[in-house]
Amino acid sequence: MGKVSVRFFARYAELAGCTWSHVNVDTPTTVAEVIARVREVFPGTQAMPAKPLAALNQRQVKLDAPVTEGDEVALLPPLAGG
Amino acid sequence: MHLTRDPLDVTDLLAQVQGAERGGTCVFLGTVRNDGDVTAIDYSAYEAMAFEEIERVLAEAHERWPGSRVMLRHRLGVIPVGEASIAIAAAAPHRDEAFAACRYVIEEVKKRLPIWKKELRGDGSEKWVEAHDHR
Numbered sequence: 001m002g003k004v005s006v007r008f009f010a011r012y013a014e015l016a017g018c019t020w021s022h023v024n025v026d027t028p029t030t031v032a033e034v035i036a037r038v039r040e041v042f043p044g045t046q047a048m049p050a051k052p053l054a055a056l057n058q059r060q061v062k063l064d065a066p067v068t069e070g071d072e073v074a075l076l077p078p079l080a081g082g
Numbered sequence: 083m084h085l086t087r088d089p090l091d092v093t094d095l096l097a098q099v100q101g102a103e104r105g106g107t108c109v110f111l112g113t114v115r116n117d118g119d120v121t122a123i124d125y126s127a128y129e130a131m132a133f134e135e136i137e138r139v140l141a142e143a144h145e146r147w148p149g150s151r152v153m154l155r156h157r158l159g160v161i162p163v164g165e166a167s168i169a170i171a172a173a174a175p176h177r178d179e180a181f182a183a184c185r186y187v188i189e190e191v192k193k194r195l196p197i198w199k200k201e202l203r204g205d206g207s208e209k210w211v212e213a214h215d216h217r
Contacts, residue, residue: 009128010198011210055196058131074128074196078212081132081156081197082112082168082188 002027002069004034010077015044031056032063034073084136085129087159090169099151099173106177108184112168114161119204125158125167128196139190143183150174150183156197
């Protein structure tokens with residue numbers, strides 16, 4: 001098992017009830033698997049869309065991106081900058 | 083330096099991009115609009131990623147228009163209607179490149195920055211803005 005940091009922003013932080021935490025997952029894994037674990041640990045996040053935007057170590061990635069221990073996965077609501 | 087909680091200062095941005103070899107300068111301001119009963123927008127960001135993304139967008143603009151210099155500043159926190167949330171200053175040898183670089187930066191920022199807005203209404207209610215609501 002490896003520890004992966006997870007961060008929640010904006011509406012997703014409200015759903016999760018926190019802005020930062022971590023989950024334990026079998027590493028190496030993928031962003032999609034981390035999100036599946038997040039939905040179990042933070043039931044409020046089940047209200048997120050099936051395929052939310054995600055960033056891995058501060059870069060937006062696809063959900064099949066590989067994740068290893070110590071990585072940071074951030075879940076991003078639809079972007080609305082400007 | 084790209085993200086601030088203070089009101090935006092265009093003069094300061096202009097000073098960072100203007101130079102004797104750059105004959106065209108343009109400025110874009112994005113301002114909080116009084117849609118419906120909106121009184122202010124509360125902007126939040128994944129700040130570390132937003133900073134890196136802004137650096138990448140500015141580097142891309144510089145690569146596409148090599149003589150240009152572009153700076154941007156995005157304000158975060160509660161911004162009242164009528165005040166600017168983003169300011170971009172672009173200077174280039176000629177106006178075409180200045181306009182193009184400025185346009186490129188605002189469009190990429192809209193697509194890529196991990197920044198979110200929550201509308202605050204006069205009746206005390208709040209609503210997260212989904213990007214497609216305001217394209």
